[in-house]
Amino acid sequence: MKLSSKKAPIFYLLSSLLISLLLLKPASAQTKTATGISRPEYHKINEQQVVSQQFSQRELWEHIVSFPGDLLFVPIRIFFFGVKQTIQFADESNLFKKLNDLLTADDGSWAIMPSYSSRTGGGLDYFHFVSDTLTRLTFSVSAGLRRRQGYRLGYEGVTLFEGRAAAEFEVRYRLYSDERFYGIGPDSNFDNETNYAHEQVSVSASVSSKLDENISFNGEAVVERNNILGGRNSATPSTTTIYRDTGLPGMVTGLKFTRLNLEIIHDYRNNRGRTTNGGINRVRLGIVNEIDGDKFGFWQISLDTRKYFHLFYNRVLVVRAHGTFTEPFLNRSIPFYYLSDLGHQETIRGFRRGRFRDRDMAFASVEYRFPVAPALDSFIFLDAGQVAKNLVKDFSTADLQYGYGWGVNIFSENRLAAQFVIGKSTDGFRVYFNFNKVF
């Protein structure tokens, strides 16, 4: 950079100023004292008069050099001042404690908890304990973009057989307004994305019992009504305009089903929140039958095993294998939304929910977790899996789909409070965030 004639005078001015300062420096040091504090100024202080004073240790050249940085820092400081004031207000006014107070009963008989899930959006869960038992009435509401909504009324923790079993009753309404559909089979194309709204009302009763310390049994009976409606995401075509019931079983409204689910869980994790050892195995059998017709009926078996290996110093390897197999019975069909699917946070991370659908699904996952702060674990993962009409016959490594990525678990007193995940797949990046999720 050559000094232009316009800039030269400024440069000379600055240079001269600096040189003057340089030459004057010893003299000023003599008069000022080595510590930079001059007594006369101090003695001006009247003890009755509070004087605001700042004795900067910066020398003049430092003020000059720091001036641009100081200038840059002004808006940053103002911004952070605002942030701090907000935090301070929340802290000073006990906002969170008072909010918590507002949302919980004095005797702990009821509470309202906020929740968030990327599928259904944000919401509130209300719990009301009945008498002094663990029986509670729950009501959850959540809402998200494009009129996604969920309501759930539950009566939980009803003890049976002198406490050897617990029952739960539930009425639920859900509207997933922009569920994605890409086709059926492992070859479904990302570009063929459509969307539909799935409205479901269900009534269920379930019983759970602990068979021993680690093994529990759950049984659930559900009656439900399903409506498939036009998708509310205008960015992609509605599935209902492209597919008909003949081409895509279940693409109708008013389909009623009974569902019976039986599940055995073997849970031997050392800690339910920040697990470092042990594992959890689940076997689930579901039978679904149409109520007012004989078009739909199927059974579904799901096997899920997750094992936590403590490697070293709280580094944990989590290995998971999962398979779901769906078969129609009596030559009936399977509604497309009950097919096994891959592509949500619980399966291959990096794909969108419902990215791959077919009767059978299998996937495996390897996740490596490591602590990065007292209440923070990071993890990296590799998920792989595929869907097929008959996985035993049609399994092909060429159809395997992969997802990998990184995430963070945030704990509150060893309980998972929030999770943030970035997954990458052939479809691109997906970000997931959950906080106290229920739905």
Next chain:
Amino acid sequence: MQSFRSNILNPHYSGASGSGLVNLMALLMFCLLLSCSGSNQFIAPQPPPDDMQNIPLPQEREIYIITDGFDKQIVDKIGGLLDFSYQLRKLFGKPREAANVDAFDEVYNSSWFTNRNATKEMSIEEIARGADTGAGPDVSGTWLIVSAKNQGVTPGFVIVDSRGVGYVIKFDPPGYPELASGAEAVSTKLFYAAGYFTAENYITVFDPKNLVVGEDVEITDERGRERYMTEEDLQVILQRIQIGEDGKIRALASKFIVGEGIGPFRYKKTRKDDPNDLIPHEDRRELRGLRVMASWLNHFDTKANNSYDAWVTEGNVSFVKHYLLDFGSTLGSISRGPMPYHVGHENWVDPTAIFRKNLTLGLLVDDYEKFYEVKYPSIGFFTPVSFHPQKYKFIFPNPAFNNMTDRDGFWGAKLVMSFTDEQIEAAVRQGHYSNPDAAAYLVSVLKERRDIVGRYWYGRVNPIDNFEVIPESSGRQSIKFENLAVKNRLAGAQSSNYRYSIRFGDRELVTNRETGGETVIPLPDFQNNSGMYRAADAENPIIVSIQTQRNGGKWSKAVKVFLQPGINGNSLTLLGIKR
């Protein structure tokens, strides 16, 4: 340099030899180097103004821990990056030195600090007594509860004993008897002996039956609501406290500090409504050097909220006195349990550590993760393993600690090294540990960590100190000094060597002469150089530069000792030193 100056001053200069910007930067560099460059002139630092002058009562203030942490972790870091002069100084290794030091690099007594053990060795009794003026609360009478803390892991009370004296009563965490109370009692003694102002903290054992809930005692419940405390609340609190087999409770009683509490002090800038507070806190030697003491004692929790300013009246003068408080999170205790493994190695939320661990996928296991072991519940996790006095990290980055220079560190190390084995044992006895093995373990860790501090700082900074001009029988004079590393048995006298140069004005009277381990340097015969002798003064002093060598290794940086004729004119006196 002359040609550079003349180029700049030349009106026909067109910047042909480089850009204007580059030259400007070069000029600024020159300013920096010149302003920091060594000079033969000795400017004695003037004593800072007396900060114990009468002032009106400043306003009480609070510092919010979350915003304070936010400031330290984010705002200050950005500010530091944009402070170009600070960055330049860092780049050139010319940090700004502390503002309140004397000619011998020591601090003046003030409302912040009183020179104690490092200046004059305290007796065992003095160490044991510390700041205490009595024997603690009267356990024979009733204790009136005037406020209570029932939240958190460890509850606490504020009581007034039968003598009418107020105390804050703190308890040990469940499952760890003696942990927090012991740590606080021991650390209080050591911080006080080092020179800081502390509260009077007593280990006390009391009968809970003597507790009486006062009238209108407000209690904040877990939902943040204030209400009056009841007898039932007291019983709930007592259920969370470990009661001994004799039905009594051990606790730490912290006596109310005399004066009007006006909130904590910050580790940066000054308190605007305290006219005595003129030196930016980050430039105070005792606060910078506190980093060394705090690292020794694992005082991780050195946040502003663990300090206390009191407007006190001594004689007819009222001023603000600055205290360090709450040592429950020191040694092996973090108040609610043993110290976690990362304490001292990472800030509470440490973006650098989080980034590093993510980058390495947690595969690099830090040493401090490997050696986590709680040997004694009453001691918690306190170890000399992987302790590094310079790399020690605190709950938040601390502006005063960040400004610590080698000179500050050396001063802090002198505080730490001033504690003898016997003094450490005396301080640990004040923890009243029931298990002698636990107490012995604590003593051994404190000694080891003390020596680590000494080895580090006395290796980093030329450890000679305590200079004296002594007369020789020949009528000439010598300079005598101590090697603190040798004094503290961290280095052998035989393996230490010194060399010195003596300069007066432009004349080098002695050049690089080795003493062979002697700590006495004979000065030239000034009686035969009376002209030179008479010419010497503060602006033109006699300078003796002394370097140290250990085990035949590298020579250290020189400590310059400045001399001038004394008032009587016959002998030389010390003007000061420059490290």
